[in-house]
Amino acid sequence: MQVSHENSWRNSYLFAMTKSFLIWTFTLTVCFLVVGFPLVVILMTVGVLAAIVLQSILPASAIVLVSGGILGVTTVAIIISSLLLTIKGIRPDEVQWLGWLHDTDKDRINQNSIYASCPLTCGIENI
Secondary structure (H helix, E strand, O other), rough: OOOOOOHHHHHHHHHHHHHHHHHHHHHHHHHHOOOOOOOHHHHHHHHHOOOOHHHOOOOOHHHHHHHHHHHHHHHHHHHHHHHHHHHOOOOOHHHHOOHOOOOOOHHHHHOOOOOOHHHHHOOOOOO
16 A cells, blocks of 8 residues: 655645745734834824823723724734735745744754863863
8 A cells, every 4th residue: 555645734735825824923923022112112102192082982991992903903914914925925934034944054953062061071081
């Protein structure tokens, strides 16, 4: 009996697209939180001011409305950006500035470990 691995789920186009979408979503979320921190501060400042203004109109749900709107718009923007990058065929492992996805530094993996006590013990041979 021969088992064919050609139609494996790991080699399917749907799996590759899903993996690319999830990696783009994670990457854009991290970039938005880390690199876009000034934008997050401005966005939260505008949100607080909007909640204060809406407090007079909707006293019970102003904060829920504003925070839900901010989180919703941010989430939709990240998901749409990830979807567009995936549909255009831009793979995350082909982007140069995403160095943690590249497997080009194989020399770093094969390096020997250097411990803090090595200068004291590395020159001593077994007697």
